[in-house]
Amino acid sequence: MNFLKLSDRDLGETASTDKPKRSSEFSERKLAPADFSGIYSNDLLPASCGEEMTRGFLQELVDILLGFICKSNQRSSKVLDFHHPHQLKEGLEGFSLDLPDQPETLEQLLVDCRDTLKYGVSTGHPRFFNQLSSGLDVIGVAGEWLTSTANTNMFTYEVSPVFLLIEEVLLKKMRSIVGWADDEGDGLFCPGGTISNLYSILLARYHFYPEVKTRGMGALPRLALFTSEHSHYSVKKSAAVLGIGTENVVVVKCDERGKIIPAALETSIATAKEKGLVPFYVNATAGTTVYGAFDPLNVIADICHSHTLWMHVDAAWGGGLLMSDRHRMKLQGIERACSVTWNPHKMMGVPLQCSAILVKKRGLLQECNKLGAQYLFQTDKPYDVSYDTGDKSIQCGRHVDVFKLWLMWKAKGSDGFGSQVNKCLENAEYLYDQLQKRTEFELVFKNKPEHSNVCFWYIPPSLRSLPPGSDRDRRLHQVAPRIKGRMMEKGSVLIGYQPLGTKVNFFRCVFSNPATQQEDIDFLLDEICKLGADL
Numbered sequence: 001m002n003f004l005k006l007s008d009r010d011l012g013e014t015a016s017t018d019k020p021k022r023s024s025e026f027s028e029r030k031l032a033p034a035d036f037s038g039i040y041s042n043d044l045l046p047a048s049c050g051e052e053m054t055r056g057f058l059q060e061l062v063d064i065l066l067g068f069i070c071k072s073n074q075r076s077s078k079v080l081d082f083h084h085p086h087q088l089k090e091g092l093e094g095f096s097l098d099l100p101d102q103p104e105t106l107e108q109l110l111v112d113c114r115d116t117l118k119y120g121v122s123t124g125h126p127r128f129f130n131q132l133s134s135g136l137d138v139i140g141v142a143g144e145w146l147t148s149t150a151n152t153n154m155f156t157y158e159v160s161p162v163f164l165l166i167e168e169v170l171l172k173k174m175r176s177i178v179g180w181a182d183d184e185g186d187g188l189f190c191p192g193g194t195i196s197n198l199y200s201i202l203l204a205r206y207h208f209y210p211e212v213k214t215r216g217m218g219a220l221p222r223l224a225l226f227t228s229e230h231s232h233y234s235v236k237k238s239a240a241v242l243g244i245g246t247e248n249v250v251v252v253k254c255d256e257r258g259k260i261i262p263a264a265l266e267t268s269i270a271t272a273k274e275k276g277l278v279p280f281y282v283n284a285t286a287g288t289t290v291y292g293a294f295d296p297l298n299v300i301a302d303i304c305h306s307h308t309l310w311m312h313v314d315a316a317w318g319g320g321l322l323m324s325d326r327h328r329m330k331l332q333g334i335e336r337a338c339s340v341t342w343n344p345h346k347m348m349g350v351p352l353q354c355s356a357i358l359v360k361k362r363g364l365l366q367e368c369n370k371l372g373a374q375y376l377f378q379t380d381k382p383y384d385v386s387y388d389t390g391d392k393s394i395q396c397g398r399h400v401d402v403f404k405l406w407l408m409w410k411a412k413g414s415d416g417f418g419s420q421v422n423k424c425l426e427n428a429e430y431l432y433d434q435l436q437k438r439t440e441f442e443l444v445f446k447n448k449p450e451h452s453n454v455c456f457w458y459i460p461p462s463l464r465s466l467p468p469g470s471d472r473d474r475r476l477h478q479v480a481p482r483i484k485g486r487m488m489e490k491g492s493v494l495i496g497y498q499p500l501g502t503k504v505n506f507f508r509c510v511f512s513n514p515a516t517q518q519e520d521i522d523f524l525l526d527e528i529c530k531l532g533a534d535l
Contacts, residue, residue: 036060036106043106057106061113068117072124072136073515075523078491079128080121088119095119126515127493127523132289132317132346135513139411140351143404154189154398155390156376157383164387167402170409174342175358177322179335186365187358188393189401193316194234196341196357197283201225201238202394203339203359204281204310206368213368217243224277226250226268228260228295229501230288232314248277257447258293260284262303269307281310286331287318290500290508291444292451294318297333305336313337316355318451320347320512323417327425330450344405347424347452347512348417354401365392424511428452431509431521439464440529444506452511457504458483458528460535477504479535486531493527 036057044054071077089097095115122128124136152160154167171187190196205212209220223244227235229251239249250272253264269279282304284295297313304311313334319342321327322334334340338360345354359365370391377391390398412420428449435441435456444455460479466472480497487493497507509524 036110039106040103041106041109042103057110060110064110064113064117068122069124069136069138069141072122073126075126075520077122077125079125079494080488080491081119082488082491083119092119121494124513124515126513126517126520128513129509129511129516129524130494130496132510132512133343133352134510135349135515137349137351137408139408140349140404143407144351146407147400147403150400150403152400153390154400154402155388155393155396157385157387158381160400161387163400163402164389166406167389168387170402170406171356171358173409174356178337178340178342178358180358180360184362185358185360186362186392187356188365188389189398190355190357191395191399191401192353193232193314193341193343193355194237196316196343196355197232197234197312197314198238198241199357199359199365199394200283200310200312200339200341201235201242201244201281203361203364203368204312205242205244207310207338207361207364208280210367221278222248222276223281224248224250224272224279225281225283226252226265226272226279226309227283228252228254228258228285228288230254230258230260230291230293231283231285232289232316235283235314254293256445257450258288258291260295260300262296262299265300265303269303269309279307279309281312283312283314284337285318286313286315286334287321287451288453289317290453290498291455292317292449292453292510294330294450297331298336299333301333301336310338311336312339312341314341316341316343317346319343320417320421321425321451323348323414324421324425325418326422347421348405348408349420349512349514350405350408353399354405369394420514423514424452424516425449427511427516427518427521428454428509430518431511431525434521434525438525441525444503454509455506456509457506458532460532462535473504479532480505480507482535483528483532487527490531493524495524495528 039053044050044057083092091097092115094111123131123134128134150163152163154160154163157164167189172182175185175187176182188199190199205223211219225235225239225244225248227249236246236249240246250268252268253261255261265282272279282300284297284300286294286297301311303309315331315334318331319340321330340358341355342358343355344350345352372391377385377388379385381388390396409417428451431454432443432449435443435454440459442457442459444457457476458479459476463472463475463479477499484495484497487495495507495509497505499505507528
């Protein structure tokens with residue numbers, strides 16, 4: 001089948017013997033002129049006779065995208081072609097961010113598309129280690145293309161029948177993998193892990209104090225919620241957004257590996273009660289952002305049960321390990337959570353964005369958020385209106401984030417996702433082993449990585465003879481940022497860095513791209529040494 005030239009029947013039209021087959025006409029001659037310099041957007045569909053021109057334009061665009069995808073997988077290509085903000089704002093080689101009063105040609109739009117990709121970051125490159133979400137899954141990209149083409153909204157079955165059923169299937173599957181029974185649970189796909197975590201606090205508050213929906217925070221006691229010092233900042237941000245206040249987020253101490261200390265959690269809860277606060281929620285993290293640590297979920301669940309607290313597990317980063325028979329035991333106890341955040345756009349490699357909030361108590365999302373707008377959620381529609389899930393959401397318009405995950409799941413199967421996760425963690429172990437062998441590097445902590453995060457310092461020659469102390473720390477703190485700056489200018493590889501607590505800036509390498517091989521890890525270490533040798 002020629003996937004680029006669909007017949008009338010493929011497009012859903014009724015074939016007729018008394019009219020010519022237009023698809024064959026297109027296959028026998030050029031679809032559109034290669035020169036778009038005199039062609040404008042109003043020459044495309046829905047313009048009369050615009051189909052041929054539309055096909056030609058979109059084929060040119062597909063060629064650009066295919067070129068970028070192929071280049072992203074070439075190790076000889078750059079991860080990024082870095083320019084400072086003022087350079088991009090001023091314009092480069094005909095690339096301008098300014099918005100015109102008069103329409104520009106399709107030729108210029110194609111140039112703009114090429115330049116946007118050229119000056120961006122190739123997050124699908126096997127040597128991009130900078131963020132928790134990386135890689136470029138071709139099936140996922142295909143799913144995103146179809147989603148944009150469908151251009152519909154996830155609030156009612158009447159406008160999104162297939163996508164809403166796909167969401168139902170995915171959420172049910174993910175809840176079963178978490179370990180919940182078939183007859184319990186609910187969920188939604190959300191615009192990122194921060195919003196998923198916000199939902200968890202919103203639902204926990206409503207669960208204990210449903211009057212908050214109508215009467216507001218003034219009708220409630222002063223609430224307190226608990227999270228570890230290594231947890232994601234979205235917990236504090238959500239408390240601010242929901243009117244609980246960041247001062248009422250109690251940050252609990254972690255051990256040297258980044259796991260919450262259960263005894264410290266117990267003490268924090270008791271202290272909050274003594275101060276007149278009312279504890280209601282504990283956030284446990286399965287895969288912290290920096291260290292990749294997994295909190296002891298079963299112990300935390302016991303504490304939450306004894307104090308009647310809502311237990312949420314932020315598994316945005318670590319949830320993907322549930323797909324691996326080899327690593328899922330690191331999340332033992334997650335089935336005891338009241339809610340779970342899971343981001344398939346991280347370890348599972350789904351194109352951004354794709355995040356889910358899973359809720360154990362069925363019906364709570366609807367009760368908490370329902371307002372029953374009569375222009376959307378009529379009860380007398382000619383189908384089962386329980387599939388009009390939009391009133392569960394705090395949004396009205398909701399993007400379709402489910403199709404690309406569903407399509408990838410069909411392409412890989414659960415086992416394929418598991419193998420993908422295993423490979424990423426094998427890469428982390430390989431990096432850990434190499435760092436132990438090389439004297440130019442020091443591990444931030446000696447333990448074998450639990451997740452795919454590996455944290456380390458590069459020690460340049462000038463610092464290797466210095467004794468531990470404030471002077472060494474001060475100078476070492478400057479090393480990672482300076483190497484990162486040179487790395488961005490060169491564009492050969494990209495890795496993140498940060499300080500944490502009393503620890504000065506260190507590199508954090510994360511693996512979520514299955515295209516990354518051991519040769520890429522060797523290249524990373526050698527490149528860091530080259531870029532930092534004179535520091």
